Structure formats: structure tokens, C-alpha cells
Amino acid sequence: MMMSRSQNAGKPLAGLLKGYNTIEPVPDIDIVDITSNSRTARRGSLFIALRGINSQGIDFAIDAVKSGAVAVIYDSEDEYCVRRIPLLGKQVQTSWIGIKSLDRINGEIVSRFYGEPGRYLKIIGITGTDGKTSVTHLITQALTRIGKSVASIGTLGYGIGNKFDTATHTTPDAVTLQSYLHEFHEQKCDYVIMEVSSHSLQQYRVSGCQFDIAVLTNLGRDHLDYHQDMEQYAATKGRLFRDFDLSARVLNIDDAFGRQLANEFKSGGKIRYSALAPKEKQGVEVYLLNSEITEQGLDLDVATPIGEIHASTALMGQFNIDNTLACISSLVALGLEQAEIQLAVTGLQAIPGRMEKITGDSSRATAVIDFAHTEQALRACLTASREYTSGQLWCVFGCGGDRDQGKRQGMGRAAEELADRIIITDDNPRTEDPERIVSDIREGLANPKNSCVVHNRQAAIEYALTEAKSGDLVVIAGKGHEQEQIIGHERYPFSDRHVVQRFIQAKT
Numbered sequence: 316m317m318m319s320r321s322q323n324a325g326k327p328l329a330g331l332l333k334g335y336n337t338i339e340p341v342p343d344i345d346i347v348d349i350t351s352n353s354r355t356a357r358r359g360s361l362f363i364a365l366r367g368i369n370s371q372g373i374d375f376a377i378d379a380v381k382s383g384a385v386a387v388i389y390d391s392e393d394e395y396c397v398r399r400i401p402l403l404g405k406q407v408q409t410s411w412i413g414i415k416s417l418d419r420i421n422g423e424i425v426s427r428f429y430g431e432p433g434r435y436l437k438i439i440g441i442t443g444t445d446g447k448t449s450v451t452h453l454i455t456q457a458l459t460r461i462g463k464s465v466a467s468i469g470t471l472g473y474g475i476g477n478k479f480d481t482a483t484h485t486t487p488d489a490v491t492l493q494s495y496l497h498e499f500h501e502q503k504c505d506y507v508i509m510e511v512s513s514h515s516l517q518q519y520r521v522s523g524c525q526f527d528i529a530v531l532t533n534l535g536r537d538h539l540d541y542h543q544d545m546e547q548y549a550a551t552k553g554r555l556f557r558d559f560d561l562s563a564r565v566l567n568i569d570d571a572f573g574r575q576l577a578n579e580f581k582s583g584g585k586i587r588y589s590a591l592a593p594k595e596k597q598g599v600e601v602y603l604l605n606s607e608i609t610e611q612g613l614d615l616d617v618a619t620p621i622g623e624i625h626a627s628t629a630l631m632g633q634f635n636i637d638n639t640l641a642c643i644s645s646l647v648a649l650g651l652e653q654a655e656i657q658l659a660v661t662g663l664q665a666i667p668g669r670m671e672k673i674t675g676d677s678s679r680a681t682a683v684i685d686f687a688h689t690e691q692a693l694r695a696c697l698t699a700s701r702e703y704t705s706g707q708l709w710c711v712f713g714c715g716g717d718r719d720q721g722k723r724q725g726m727g728r729a730a731e732e733l734a735d736r737i738i739i740t741d742d743n744p745r746t747e748d749p750e751r752i753v754s755d756i757r758e759g760l761a762n763p764k765n766s767c768v769v770h771n772r773q774a775a776i777e778y779a780l781t782e783a784k785s786g787d788l789v790v791i792a793g794k795g796h797e798q799e800q801i802i803g804h805e806r807y808p809f810s811d812r813h814v815v816q817r818f819i820q821a822k823t
Contacts, residue, residue: 328361328386328410331427335420338391338413346386349428350379351421351490358383361428363421363490366393373399377407386410388424390417422489422523429497433525436500439645440511440521442555443532443567445692446638447485447510450532452666453642454508457659461651466499468492469510470686471667471796475502481798486515493523506649516554528648529555530565530641534572535691556580563648565641568599586648588640590633601644606636608702612665617643622653628663631670631683632699634692639663668795670699673812675819680709680783682815686795688715688742690725693792697733706786709779710734712793713772714756716747723752724759727766731759734790736782737766740775742793743801772800776814791815 325345332341347359353375356362362379364372364387373396376387389396391413400411414420426433439454441447448470458465459476468487472479473495486492486509499507511529515521534549549572556564556576563584567573569591577587577598588601604616604623612629615636626639639660646656665671671684681704687696693712701708710730714723730737739756741749749770757763769775779789791811794800800809 325359326428331361331424332388332412332414335424336391336415338415339411341412342386342410344385344410346428349425349490350384351488353379353382353384356380356382356384358385360384362387363417363424364389364396365418365421366390366395371395371399373403376403380407380409384409386412388412388414388417391415393417419519419522422493422519422521424523425489425493426496426523429493431523431525432493432496432500433523436496436504436507436525437527437649438496438507438509438524439528439530439649440509440524440526440555440559441530441532441641442511442513442516442552443530444535444689445687445695446532446634446641447512448686449635449638449666449669450530450641450645451508451510452669453638453663454645456663457642457646457656458506458508460661461655461659463506464502464504465506465508466495466502466504467508468495469508475499475504484515485510485512486520489520489523492520496524511555513548513551517551521555524559526555526559526561528563528565528645529559529561530645531556531567531570531573531576532637532641533567533570533691535689565644565648567637567641569637584648586644588644590636590640601640601647603636603640613639615639619643619647619653619656621647621656624653624656624660626660626663628660629665630663631665631672631703632695634695634699635670668797668812670696671795671812672703673815673819676823678785679819679822680706680780680785680787680789682780682789682791684795684811684815685790685792686797687712687792688726690722690729693726694729694733696790696792697729700788700790701733704786704788706784706788707735708733709736709738709783709787709789711738711740711775711779711789711791713740713742713744714752714793715743716745716749716752718745720755723755727756727759731761731765736779738775738779739766739768740772741770741800741802742772744803745801746803772809772811773814776811777818780815780818 325347329341346361349361351363356379362384441450451469455465455467466475470485472481565586566577568587586600589599590603601619607614615626617624673682685696687693783789799806
């Protein structure tokens with residue numbers, strides 16, 4: 316589905332900014348559109364000049380005004396903006412309005428423009444290092460199965476039901492996000508299931524969202540190229556549970572950070588879930604009773620406060636037990652009845668690019684495509700894959716360039732410990748030297764000579780599939796559902812799934 320630009324009638328600017336600490340007087344004008352991207356500004360727009368990671372929004376304000384923006388708001392505490400405003404004011408005539416802590420409240424301003432759509436939707440936010448996409452997809456599937464109108468926003472894209480448009484960010488900027496929520500409300504959606512990244516929390520992209528339920532999957536090392544350390548990373552994730560008026564918090568207490576949050580919030584709605592089936596069930600609302608790996612996937616028996624739930628799924632891997640428990644816990648938190656939840660989780664399907672199995676004829680190895688791009692996720696993926704192979708386990712993987720370099724050795728170590736054959740290849744090298752990335756990965760290997768390096772990703776996948784025998788399983792990790800590869804500053808069409816499918820077709 317394609318989201319259209321707002322068709323809103325004009326909104327008084329004074330109403331949008333009411334209650335905020337503005338430096339200049341707010342003019343009596345109407346706003347017909349709102350944007351933080353100067354390229355999309357049009358006649359009657361309000362331009363929000365935000366500080367970015369690599370640029371300053373105020374530097375694009377003149378472009379926005381020339382395109383028709385009738386007012387520009389900027390952060391009155393940003394020294395760069397304050398210095399620039401007198402110079403810009405001499406070049407173009409418009410309303411320049413400074414607002415204290417604009418980055419923290421811009422989502423609220425945008426939400427007002429769109430009529431606060433979150434007030435009319437039940438929004439579930441999912442955060443964590445791994446599992447956000449899977450849990451988002453599973454909850455969306457489950458609610459759709461029982462006739463609810465459900466939208467989702469995340470890594471796989473955004474849309475209603477299973478109809479997705481692609482997205483460039485796991486959690487979009489505040490303007491885009493609120494426009495999605497507005498459209499979902501217009502389309503009569505009941506629920507929005509949304510991945511909430513640490514970047515979006517740090518940058519306040521989700522300010523103005525009215526979350527009903529927040530879900531924690533787990534916390535492991537990731538994004539330390541952006542966050543200073545694990546303490547800051549955890550504190551940022553914690554904002555989803557602390558900064559919003561939630562009806563319930565769904566927490567994985569098998570995870571140390573989940574236990575910390577559970578102890579922090581002594582009162583209020585709280586659903587704690589566990590796959591470890593602790594002997595003392597006190598303090599755990601949802602927990603695993605039994606699990607069985609079948610040819611079709613996973614069969615689970617789950618205890619909940621409203622009765623036992625049996626989930627027969629097409630999912631692979633121990634970590635999908637955790638994801639299914641998070642899904643069931645969220646449905647319990649929504650107040651669904653036992654019979655509804657039972658129907659909702661029967662037959663849950665695999666998520667694109669998440670432990671996605673691709674098979675050819677019986678004479679060849681099976682391939683598994685997975686998005687695993689952290690040590691924790693790669694370990695989970697390889698451990699799960701071992702359950703499904705009678706032969707050797709292959710691992711084809713790399714690490715993204717211009718991203719957290721500290722996780723590369725750990726991913727190499729995980730591959731060496733859990734796979735029989737390792738092929739290191741390029742992921743999204745971006746502007747970093749691929750040789751440097753591979754060297755960092757190999758530093759984590761006890762025996763680097765036992766690994767094979769094939770930089771060309773297609774060639775690496777085809778080599779593994781050619782050399783692997785019947786009964787072997789080839790895990791291709793890191794890119795999952797992605798449809799492109801980033802080399803330098805360019806994006807090239809590329810899909811691990813398509814490479815595998817073309818290889819199988821050519822050999823059939």
C-alpha cells in the first residue's frame with residue numbers, strides 16, 4: 316500500500332505549538348503540510364529543522380522556504396541554529412520560530428497536525444537486540460487470523476495485513492511515522508504493531524506515539540558504533556518502558572535486562588514470560604510447559620493466566636520459542652480470551668528472511684536464509700540449524716561496514732564454534748575496506764586457516780551450495796529479507812533468497 320501525502324485542511328500554527336516554549340511570537344497562519352525534509356516541502360508547509368547525525372536541518376531551510384514553506388521551527392538551544400538564523404532571515408522572508416528541546420517534542424507537534432492518530436489505535440511497540448521483526452510479524456499474523464485489522468511498521472516495511480511497502484529504517488522519522496498512523500486510522504485499523512529501534516528512541520522519533528503495550532525480546536551487543544556503551548544502549552531501550560503511559564509491559568525474564576525492568580516496575584500491568592520453565596513459577600505469568608521439534612516446525616504448550624495454549628507452528632529454532640512466547644504474552648496483555656489466542660497462534664508461519672528454509676531435490680543441501688547479524692543471533696541461528704541437519708553445517712556470513720566493529724570477532728568465534736564449514740564473505744561493506752572487515756572477523760577465529768574467504772557474496776553462496784552434500788545445511792546469515800547490497804555509497808539489487816533459488820533452478 317502506498318501512503319499518500321496529507322490531505323489535511325489547514326491547521327493553525329498556534330494550535331500546533333501551544334504549550335511549548337517558543338522564543339519568537341507565533342504568527343496567525345495555517346499549516347497545510349508538515350515536513351523535516353526540504354525536498355518534500357510545498358506551499359503552506361511547516362518545516363522542522365532538526366539536527367541530524369551528519370547534517371543540520373537548518374542548512375536546508377532556505378530550500379524549504381523557496382518550495383513554499385511558510386514557517387520554520389528550530390531548536391532554540393542549538394547554538395549552530397541560533398547563529399544561523401539572523402543570516403538566513405536576511406536571505407528569505409518567513410516565520411522563524413525557536414522552540415526549546417525541539418528534538419524531544421517534534422513527534423508530538425507532528426501528531427497534533429495529524430489529529431493525534433495514536434489515540435484511536437492500540438499500538439504495541441517491540442524493542443530488543445534480536446527478535447523485533449519476528450515478534451512484530453507473529454503478533455500481526457495472530458491478530459489477522461482472528462479477524463482484526465492490523466497494521467505493522469518495521470524492518471520488513473509498513474502496511475496493513477501482509478501487504479507491505481518497503482522502508483529505509485526499522486522505525487521511520489517522526490513525520491513519516493505519524494503520517495503512517497494517520498493513514499492506518501483512516502483505513503479503520505484496530506491495532507498497530509511496531510518495531511522500536513534504539514536509534515528511534517535515542518532520537519525521539521517515537522515521541523507523540525501513544526503506546527499501549529511495550530515488549531522486550533532481549534538485550535545483547537549491537538549498535539555500539541552509535542551508542543557509547545552497553546549501559547547507554549540499555550538505558551535507551553529502557554525509554555520505551557519508562558517514558559510512555561503503558562497499560563502493560565511484556566518482559567522476557569530469561570534475559571538479565573528483562574529481569575531488571577521487571578524488578579523496576581513493581582506495580583501496573585506486567586506480563587513476564589520465560590522459556591526456561593522455572594521450578595518456582597511465582598512471578599512468571601506466561602511460561603513454556605513443553606516443546607517439540609517436528610518436520611513442520613515447533614509445537615509448544617504454554618501456560619498463561621487465562622489457561623493453557625497449544626501452538627503448532629511452522630517456525631524453526633529455539634529462539635522462535637521465545638518469539639512465540641512474546642507473541643502469546645502480548646495477546647494476553649491485550650485482554651484476548653483463551654479461545655481467541657488459541658485460534659490466533661495455530662499455524663503461525665515463518666517470517667521472510669528469518670530461518671527461512673529453501674530446499675531443492677534430495678540430492679542437494681538445504682539452505683537457510685537468516686538475518687542474524689549479531690553474535691547472539693548467529694549463535695541462536697546455528698544452534699537451531701544443527702537440529703535440522705544430519706550432515707555438515709555450513710555458515711556463509713560477513714559483517715556490515717561502517718558499523719560496530721567490536722562485534723566482528725564474536726561473530727567469527729560463534730561461526731567457528733558452531734559450524735563445520737565457514738565461508739566469510741561481504742555483507743554490506745559500505746565505504747569500509749572489505750579486506751579490513753574480513754580481517755576483523757578472522758581475529759575471532761582460533762584457526763583462521765579453517766575458514767574460506769570469498770568476497771563476492773553471490774559466488775560465496777554458490778560455492779557453498781556446490782560443495783555441500785545431501786544432508787548438509789547451508790546457513791546464509793546477515794542479510795535475510797534484504798533486496799540490495801550496499802557497496803561504497805551505491806545500492807545494488809541483491810537477494811540471498813534469489814541467489815539460492817536461481818542456483819536450485821539451474822541445477823534441477
